[in-house]
Amino acid sequence: MRPLFHPSVEDVPVEAILHALSDPVRVAIFAEIVGQNCSHNCVAFSNVNQKSIPKSTLSQHFKILREAGLIRGERRGVEMYNTSRCAEIDKRFPGLIGAIVTAHNIQLADGARTTKAIKRKSVKRIAKNR
Template identity: 40%
Template sequence: MGRTPPHPDSSQFDLQRVLEALVDPVRRSIVTQLDASGEDVACGGFDLPVSKSTATHHFTVLREAGLIRQYYVGTSRMNALRRAELDDVFPGLLDALVRAGRARPGHDEART
């Protein structure tokens, strides 16, 4: 299992899938935190209001939609935002969402 899980190529990105991934507040929070941090972040490094197993599920959905890239470092699973590829395929989308999340108090940013 240790090895890197399957990631879609950017040529396979699908808008429907991406939106389904981003419509969940927890997942959007992950993307937002990742974007804000500017660095890759381990699963445990996020502030999420759900159990570990649920978090795993969300990371999987994000990965399969092509939003993040995951790789292992020791026992930690690191997560990287696939910004360049996303911007290439869906120009402006990520930025608009991140901006929107910042502007509106919204249900983003989990826990304190």
């Protein structure tokens, strides 16, 4: 299996970072990894947000986080060890990751109200039904 691709932080545009974190499943995964400041394998997340997510989908999510320079994935035996690359990103874009993770946590804490609208789709629906 060929080694995973990890871009150097200078090659990652902010847009890619924002895009990677604009998905509810991916911010959740990333916030976990940052929070624990340690590893986590793919399967550990198979029910983020009370939903069971197919592993092909999860695999994609991790790939997007990796290619946005947000995490580093390292094979450890049969499973994957993921760590955040916060420190590196923070050098280039100070405060960015912190602010996003904080915002995510604030939203989590807000609870019920926002959990209903956590999918992008919902926002659009709200907007539409005005």
